Amino acid sequence: MKKSFLPMMTIFAMTATLTAVTYSAPHSDFVLIKGGSFQMGSPASEDWRSDDEMQHRVTVSDFYMSKYELTQKQYASVTGENPSNFIGDNLPVENITWLEAIEFCNSLSRKEGRVPVYTVANGGATVTWNRSANGYRLPTEAEWEYACRAGTTTPFNTRKVPGAEETNFYGHYPYQIEQNYFHDEVLETRPGRYRGTTVAVTSFTPNTWGLYNMHGNVNEWCFDYYGAYGTAAQTNPTGAASGTRRINRGGGWNDFGKNLRSAYRAATPQGNKSFNIGLRLVTNADDSVKGTVITHEASMRHANANSSTAHATANTAGTAANMMNSVANDAAGKALIVFYSWGGNTRGVAREIKKQTGFDMIELELVAPYSTNYNTVLNEAQRDQHKQARPPLKTKIATEQWAEYDTIILGYPNWWASIPMPIATLLESYNFSGKRILPFCSHGGGRFGQSLTAIAKLAPHAVLEEGLSIHYSGGSTLARDVTRWLQKNGIVAR
Secondary structure, eight states, X not given: OHHHHHHHHHXXXXXXXXXXXXXXXXXXXXXXXXXXXXXXXXXXXXXXXXXXXXXXXXXXXXXXXXXXXXXXXXXXXXXXXXXXXXXXTTSBOOSOOHHHHHHHHHHXXXXXXXXXXXXXXXXXXXXXXXXXXXXXXXXXXXXXXXXXXXXXXXXXXXXSOOOTTTSOSBTTXXXXXXXXXXXXXXXXXXXXXXXXXXXXXXXXXXXTTSOOOSSSSSEEXXXXXXXXXXXXXXXXXXXXXXXXOEEEESOOTTOOGGGGSTTOOEEEOXXXXXXXXXXXXXXXXXXXXXXXXXXXXXXXXXXXXXXXXXXXXXXXXXXXXXXXXXXGGGGTSSEEEEEOOSSSHHHHHXXXXXXXXOOEEEEOOBXXXXXXXXXXXXXHHHHHHXXXXXXXXSOOOOHHHHHHOSEXXXXXXXXXXXXXXXXXXXXXXXXXXXXXXXXXXXXXXXXXXXXXXXXXXHSTTSEEOOOEEEETTOGGGHHHHHHHHHHHTTOOOX
């Protein structure tokens, strides 16, 4: 027995050694982020903060984070695909969903002999995170902000407000330009160039912890579902157990300065993709954090908690998934085109959509309309956005009429990189639970800005579909662009 026992013990020891989990840095592109405590969120005094940035004490453990956003070359080497809008080996990969991001993390983990972190079930509706696994993963929202700040407490991790020479964003609109548009000489950082594209992940100076492009270039997916913070202190938080939108952080190449702040929170459905959302990889530094996190995508048929003034109960047939999988115009059920337009560009897009579909159409009017003077309305729009005003709507939609619509085709001009506040009034005045929202906007160069995040937050239980951004009036390609967009959303022109 002794002769057979010792070799078996030796084989067991060798197997254990071969399969032992190690927590070393994957390679030199990763830096060790030493854990600690910080104030997550923003103080009430921070300009352009949102109510969802409630400050609270958070402690995180050590972890490794990549110095760089994931490149297209790295993504393609694992998946064999490059879905990006802007093409270049050393440009960040973008235009990928949250689900594609975590699948990439698992694939790379397997390729390099690490233990995959995530288990995906029910078509992505359930995602389980093995917190002790040493594979690649997305940062939690808390880890991301802790690393971005690198010990700072100011709106940005730089000594001064970053400009176009320090980061890649819509450089014409640095932080606090909104209230100083006609007197930008008072700004700490003046307007600069707008590149209109992503740049190499090695661009610009890293923060003091060695991380590049934590502000700008592309937003970066985080693990957490979007939800309220609360005020209690937390250790290694992972966000809500269920939700409808996943967090992405940092701002992108087409974002205004205010949306690059360390505390700013963007939110996007986990199955949606965008030309300005990518990812940055993280791995555990040790085995100090253990356990399992299970997250579930919330049903889109629950009541919209943000619509405290809702007038109607959603009257949807079947689940959101059934609506999304329908074909031709059945995908829309009964649809309503509802829009706000100031200069007429959005109105022109809405009319083209109606021309191609025959759907009902309503234009929103205000009780107290904005000025017809361009310079004046610029100030009025940023004033209302700054204080998150909800201008009353003169347009009223009857409860019974609203309940009939399964799809809302929602149009607006991109104002100061977000939705006009009349659209916020609409989103909070009616129940969007279970309804599909097909957003479209007219813009002067920033595409959607952060307007889709604004819609996602204000209508968390609607199904937010692929949007259409039109440069000014759309020109000679408007009809074609509208047709293609409708087709992508399962709607065929009549």
